[in-house]
Amino acid sequence: MRVLVTGAAGFIGYHVAQALLARGIEVVGVDDLNTYYDVRLKQARLARLGAGFTFHKLDIADHEAVMRLGDGVEVIVHVAAQAGVRYSLEQPFAYAASNLTGHLSILELARHTPGVKHLIYASSSSVYGTGSALPYAEDARADQPSSLYAATKRADELMSKSYTHLFGLKQTGLRFFTVYGPWGRPDMAYFGFAEAICAGKPVTLYDEGRLKRDFTYIDDIVAGIMGVFDHPPEDAAPHRLFNIGNNRAEYVTDLVRLLEEGLGRSAVTVNLPKPEADPVETCADVSALGALCGYAPTTPLEVGIPRFVAWYLRWREMRAAA
Known part of the structure; x- marks a missing residue:
């Protein structure tokens, strides 16, 4: 089995790649190694991913380059993005390129790669804005983003939903809460x-x-992602959204x-x-993810x-x- 992991040199992508490799799954990793934070940390993460891992340095906004990655891929774990709420005030076009054009590139790759059975992608708790009732539930309003970053992640969800409607892509979006742990991001x-x-x-x-x-330890996050990996969408609900946090x-x-x-x-x-x-x-309501795969942060x-x-x-x- 071959899995494509975008953002493989990033915090979550690196840990997901490790978990997949531990299962004996072949991993194709993609990252542009940008300078948003210390590139040495990204390179150190990659250096720890050994046999079974293949790396491609590229920008997911480069549609033509992304379209060459589909050979043999059955699942895509798409966690590459321009992160950070406040940075979006300084570099808004970085968010348009990575989070919008980049997400569209991955959707097109999944659409045109017959072997892809499931696209798992990263969204964010930021889509709930500042006025939602606690704990945040997936059916709460998500149409009042308080930052450009949040707006791009909500746009990703809507783009994915449209691709499922138009092309039958099976997808799972994960709304990450505050993730922390070893090999984490210096901007957090x-x-x-x-x-x-x-x-x-x-x-x-x-x-x-x-x-x-809602601080959520990286091992609990990876357990949730792997739970989704092991429980792909059914035909009756081909596009799903789940909170993934600590509750x-x-x-x-x-x-x-x-x-x-x-x-x-x-x-x-x-x-x-x-x-x-x-x-x-x-604070995340994680009951839906728990019902799907037994997700229970520890x-x-x-x-x-x-x-x-x-x-x-x-x-x-x-x-x-x-």
Whole structure:
């Protein structure tokens, strides 16, 4: 079996590729290795993917290049995207290229590759905006995005739904909540907090850290993705959307406390008002995914953050020695 993983050098894509390879599945990985964050981290992830893994450096917005990737592919796990809510205020066209044109490229690849049985793609909890009732459920309104990033991810869902209607593509969209863990993304708050604490620089807390997030450990995320992989859509419901999170909202201040404990240093904090695009709280209703494949996250923040810290300290040593 051959699976195409887009964003294979990224945080989630790398871990999914690892899980697939552990099953003896051949993985074709794609990533453009852009400079949104430290390319050395992306290259280090790729270096850990051994036998059975083939890598192609390309931009998924390059339609012609993407169309050459379909040979033998049966499943596509599409997690490549331009991430980040605030960065979309600075580089909006990067989101149009990666999240819209790139997603369309993958849809066209799936459409024109007869062997593709299932397309699993990444959406985001950001599609719920700032006014949805908690916990967020898949049938809640998702038509009031508070950022360009959120708008592109909702557009991806609608594009996928149209391709299922027109061409019968079997697809599953996953609305990711706040994912964290070893080999994570430096632009994420928990990673940035760790960097700041170690450097003795201020950690910015919004509304005095009273914001709450559904922090989900990477191993739980991968278990959910593999559950979807093992339970493809049926003919009666060829396009599906699922939340994939922890079903538990925790204070950002608790995250900082656990980082302080793990790093053995106190954080210097600065308080600012909450940005307009940021929700006060996020929490995922994961009952639908649980009903499909038994998805049940098992890693609390008290366990996951120490694991991240242990990896992070090793990564700092590796960077210093390079």
